[in-house]
Amino acid sequence: MNEESRNWKKTLGAIADSFGQPLVAVLISLLLGAVVIMICGENVFTAYGAMIRGAFGNEFYLNDTLKRATPIIMGGLAVCIAWRSGYEAMGGEGQMILGAFCSALVAYYLPLPGFVRLLLAMLAAVVVGAAYSALSAWLYDKFEVTFIISTLMLNYIANYFASYMTNFVVKDPEALDINAVQTGKIAAEAQLSAITPGSVHWGFVLALVAVLIAYFVFKKTTFGYKSRMGGLNAKFALYGGINARRMLYIVLLISGALAGLGGAFEALGSKYRYIDQMIFTTGYAWSGMVAALLANFNPIGTAVASILLAGLSTGGSAMQRSTIIPVEVCNMIEGIITLLMSVKLLRIAQRNHKARKVLREG
Numbered sequence: 001m002n003e004e005s006r007n008w009k010k011t012l013g014a015i016a017d018s019f020g021q022p023l024v025a026v027l028i029s030l031l032l033g034a035v036v037i038m039i040c041g042e043n044v045f046t047a048y049g050a051m052i053r054g055a056f057g058n059e060f061y062l063n064d065t066l067k068r069a070t071p072i073i074m075g076g077l078a079v080c081i082a083w084r085s086g087y088e089a090m091g092g093e094g095q096m097i098l099g100a101f102c103s104a105l106v107a108y109y110l111p112l113p114g115f116v117r118l119l120l121a122m123l124a125a126v127v128v129g130a131a132y133s134a135l136s137a138w139l140y141d142k143f144e145v146t147f148i149i150s151t152l153m154l155n156y157i158a159n160y161f162a163s164y165m166t167n168f169v170v171k172d173p174e175a176l177d178i179n180a181v182q183t184g185k186i187a188a189e190a191q192l193s194a195i196t197p198g199s200v201h202w203g204f205v206l207a208l209v210a211v212l213i214a215y216f217v218f219k220k221t222t223f224g225y226k227s228r229m230g231g232l233n234a235k236f237a238l239y240g241g242i243n244a245r246r247m248l249y250i251v252l253l254i255s256g257a258l259a260g261l262g263g264a265f266e267a268l269g270s271k272y273r274y275i276d277q278m279i280f281t282t283g284y285a286w287s288g289m290v291a292a293l294l295a296n297f298n299p300i301g302t303a304v305a306s307i308l309l310a311g312l313s314t315g316g317s318a319m320q321r322s323t324i325i326p327v328e329v330c331n332m333i334e335g336i337i338t339l340l341m342s343v344k345l346l347r348i349a350q351r352n353h354k355a356r357k358v359l360r361e362g
Contacts, residue, residue, distance in 0.1 A: 021340070021343075021344055022294040022295075022296070022341065024340070025294075025336075025337050025340035025341050026294075026337060028336065028340060029333045029334075029336035029337045029340070030048075030333065032332075032333070032336055033329055033330075033332065033333040033336075034048075036329055036332065037325055037329065040324060040329075041324065042323050042324055042325050046323060047319055047323050047329075048319075050315075050318055050319040050322045050323055051312070051315035051316060051318065051319040051330065052311075052315060053315075054314060054315040054316070054317060054318020054321075054322075055310075055311030055312070055314050055315030055318070056311060056315075057318075059198075059199075060198075061315075061318065063198065063199050063200045064314050065307065065310050065311045065314045065315075066200040066307065066310070067200050067201065067204065067269075067270055068310040068313060068314055069204070069307045069309075069310035069311075070201075070203045070204045070207050070262070070265050070266070070269070070270075071096065071263065071265055071266045071284040071288075072262075072284050072287045072288045072291060072306040072309060073204075073210075073211065073262070073288070073291075073303050073307075074096075074207055074210065074258050074259060074263075074265065074288070075092045075093075075096060075259055075284050075285040075286075075287070075288025075289070076287075076288035076289065076291040076292040076295075076302040076303070076305070077207075077210060077211060077214055077262075077288070077299055077302060077303075078092045078095070078255040078256065078258040078259035078262070079092060079255075079288055079289045079292040079293075079297070079302075080218075080292045080295075080297045080298070080299050080302055081214060081218065081227075081251060081254055081255045081258065082251060082252060083292065083297055083348065084218065084227075084228065085227040085247070086228065087137075087140075087248065087251060087255075088147040088148050088348070088349045089133065089136060089147050089151050089252060089255060090147070090148055090151045090152055090155075090289070091132065091133060091136055091150075091151030091152070091154050091155055091256070092255075092259040092262075092285040092288060092289065093155045093158075093159070093259075093279065093280065093284075093285035093286070094132060094151070094154045094155035094156075094157065094158030094159065095129040095132050095133055095158070095256045095259035095260045095263070096129070096259045096260065096262050096263035096266075096279050096284060096285050097158045097159050097162050097263060097279045097280065098125075098128045098132055098161075098162065098260060098263070099124075099125035099126070099128060099129045099259065099261060099262065099263030099264050099267075100162075100263030100264060100266055100267040100274050100278065100279055101162040101165065101166070101183075101263075101274045102121075102124045102125055102128045102260075103121040103122060103124055103125040103263065103264035103267050103268055104121070104183050104186065104267040104273055105124075105170060105183060105274070106120050106124045107120075107121035107186040107187075107190040107191075107267075107268060108183055108184045108185075108186050108187075108190075108273070113189075114187060114188075114189025114190040115189070115190075117189075117190040118189075118190050118192065121190065121264060121268060122261060122264050122268070124264075125260040125261050125263055125264030126257040126260055126261050126264075127257075127260075128260055129257050129258070129260015129261065129263070130253040130254070130256040130257040130260065131256070132154065132158065132260075133252045133255055133256020133257075133259070134249060134252060134253055134256065135150075135154065136150045136151045136154060136252065137248050137249050137252040137253075140248070141245060141248060141249075148349060155285075159279075159280045162274070162276070163181075163276050163277065166181050166182065166183060166274060166275075166276045167181050167276065170183050170184075171183070172184040172185070172273070180275070181275065181276035182273050182274060182275040182276065183273045183274045184273065185272050185273050186267075186268065186272045186273060190268075191268055191269065191272055192265065192268040192269030193269075201265075201269035201270065202269065203264075203265030203266075203268070203269040203270075204265075206261075206265070207262070207265065207303070208303065210258060210261075211299045211300060211302070211303045212299075214258075214299040215298075215299040215300055218299070226242045226247055227247050227250070227251050259285065262284070263279060266278065266284070286338065287306070287309045287310075287334070288302075288306060289345075290305075290309060290334070290337055291303075291305035291306040291308075291309055292305075293341040293344055293345060294337075294341065312330050312333060312334055313330060313331075315330065316329065316330025316331070
């Protein structure tokens with residue numbers, strides 16, 4: 001009976017550790033947001049009600065939220081796959097930027113039938129995202145460069161490269177706004193079309209399919225087990241016949257491919273071109289990381305959290321229109337959630353670093 005009681009306590013402790021911090025982070029952010037709303041002289045329930053209606057209140061708002069959630073889901077999924085395997089990669093933003101940029105160019109310039117161009121554009125995003133992620137794996141493998149440092153620096157390189165190319169090489173000369181820094185508009189036949197007229201595009205459906213596949217592969221197959229062992233305990237993996245170095249590259253290739261595809265969904269299904277800074281300023285990758293942390297790196301939970309975070313943004317715009325509360329309050333709420341969840345991120349990174357250090361020292 002004592003043993004059974006200890007098992008129950010251990011199980012409850014694990015659940016509290018997994019979900020306690022996310023819940024506390026969300027509650028604290030909402031409470032602080034409520035304080036700001038009251039200082040502004042608005043009723044808290046009126047403001048939050050307007051935000052919820054603006055995110056999910058009708059078909060138009062819901063479609064807007066799901067459209068924004070699509071790249072966040074893919075960015076969060078990329079984080080789930082890398083971090084649950086023990087690799088603290090934070091390069092989703094750079095991979096998403098290059099995926100969006102390359103997919104827009106392929107869809108715009110290739111002289112092929114529209115559907116073929118669309119498929120090749122998404123393939124290009126997958127390839128460039130995977131290749132850019134593999135670069136951070138190579139830096140770690142050859143020089144033991146910390147993932148957090150290398151991937152963060154690579155994000156800036158990707159953003160400045162895409163910005164330079166969009167400004168000086170492939171800028172659309174026929175843009176109505178002469179100050180617009182963007183590539184040419186993708187033809188309708190090469191776009192990710194809406195599921196039904198006026199609804200969210202097919203990229204959202206593909207993102208959900210990717211979530212289900214990732215959940216099955218990393219939860220229910222031996223590959224998922226091997227990936228965790230390869231990243232978190234290389235010596236144990238070696239004794240079990242697992243090639244940890246090979247798993248390093250495979251996991252980060254998959255992670256980068258998903259992030260790149262998320263960028264393609266935004267370019268092909270929402271903007272229909274690449275616009276300078278369109279990924280960098282919107283923070284899709286960082287929102288995806290917060291969603292993954294809130295869901296404890298569970299792919300399905302990450303999709304749900306991504307939709308809620310997207311709703312926070314779209315609902316904030318609606319709240320600003322119907323109350324005196326500026327949209328920055330919603331940005332503040334998400335920022336507080338990010339700040340509080342970053343503690344968990346640092347704990348995980350520190351734990352993994354110590355584990356690898358012990359292994360290196362034998």
